[in-house]
Amino acid sequence: MANRKDPMGIGLAVLNRIASSPAIDRLGLRKATERAVYQGAKSGFQAAGTANRTFKRVSGSGKARRQSRPSDSGLFDLTPTEDQQMIVGVMNEFASEVLRPAAEEADANDLTSKEVLSQTSEFGLTLLNVPEELGGLSEERSAVTGALVAEALSEGDMGQAVACLAPAAVATAISLWGSDEQQQTYLPSFTGDDVPAAALALSEPTALFDPLRPAATARREGGSLVLDGIKSGVVRGTEAELFVIGVELDGEPRLVIVESGSEGVSLAEDPSMGLRAASLTRLKLDGVRVEESALLGTSEDYRECVRLSRVAWAALAAGTGKAVFDYVKEYVKGREAFGEPIAHRQSVAFMVANIAIELEGLRLVTLKAASRLEQGRDASREVALARRLAADYGMKIGTDGVQLLGGHGFVKEHPVERWYRDLRAVAVMEGVVLV
Incomplete structure (x- = not known):
């Protein structure tokens, strides 16, 4: 799915950035982060440095910087690189330990807390698609990594994930299509400690x-x-x-x-x-x-922006759909009716199985689209499929999740009703996030 010649660079850079952040102790992620950093260092790779730069308007005088595309190994391999596994591992931990517990309050207040937003800034989310010479984390761009990150965060909570990823979308757009003047003027604010809302x-x-x-x-x-x-x-x-x-x-x-x-x-x-x-x-x-x-x-860059956004929304749908699947799978095994778990009912078992099938199809098409986009290949068909499956399956998975919980699916005691509402947004939203 991505270049394997330098599998640890960007992942180790992200993890070292996280390990140096005081947010790790506040959020209870110190142990998982140190474990990941240790494994990365044991493999002999060093972290890339990040630069703190002050925002100022600059008149560009040179050629805009761009990240290079990863080389194509020619192999069909859906296994994430070690780099991607490290990043996604920490994002999964953050999603489950921070975003998931805060989701109900964030939804009720129509607001993602400042603490959560500041921590994701410290994690370097806005740096993933910024060229290294401009303060980013890597010389190579990876839309697949962006899709995996969006999926992992959305499994915790889609609303907060979107709030966290929105500034990264602006940084990505300026990195991909900005002139030297635009890059020099705006990107320093996204590579420092105080990332602006954008x-x-x-x-x-x-x-x-x-x-x-x-x-x-x-x-x-x-x-x-x-x-x-x-x-x-x-x-x-x-x-x-x-x-x-x-x-x-x-x-x-x-x-x-x-x-x-x-x-x-x-x-x-x-x-x-x-x-x-x-x-x-x-x-x-x-x-x-x-x-x-x-x-x-x-x-044409605008059209590319729409494609990258639609893949990002498909990844968000896959993450929230996974949350629905994991929740209802355990619920139907524990909920009893007529003396046995409702999971023993064929109609219930088939509905849960269909969610799993739909998720796999959505996820595979999304990753294929992201892979083709990062390689600079025509991905029109794959993006269209990902968009269609995200819209259709997202709505269906949310609906089936509510249905499987019966009356409990309608009340806020369970998170499935919130996931249903979030998944409905996938079919109508454009822009906002990019991979």
């Missing part, structure tokens, strides 16, 4: 919304761009300092970098059925004027 805003509050044909517009006027329109589902919008926004310019979809302090930017709460912990907001652009240099990438 959001990738593509969705709009319109029926049958097509992300490739945004209603929000940009027009050239006096050497500047003037933006108008409304974006919805903007993660932590009221806190965000930076947005990457999808607009239509000259008949083509484009991405534009907009700072939250720009005149004409206004925000309002956008209460949602699911993903409540992501603090979704609505963003209004009313004659917002930015320099033409704020354009990010090309129209």
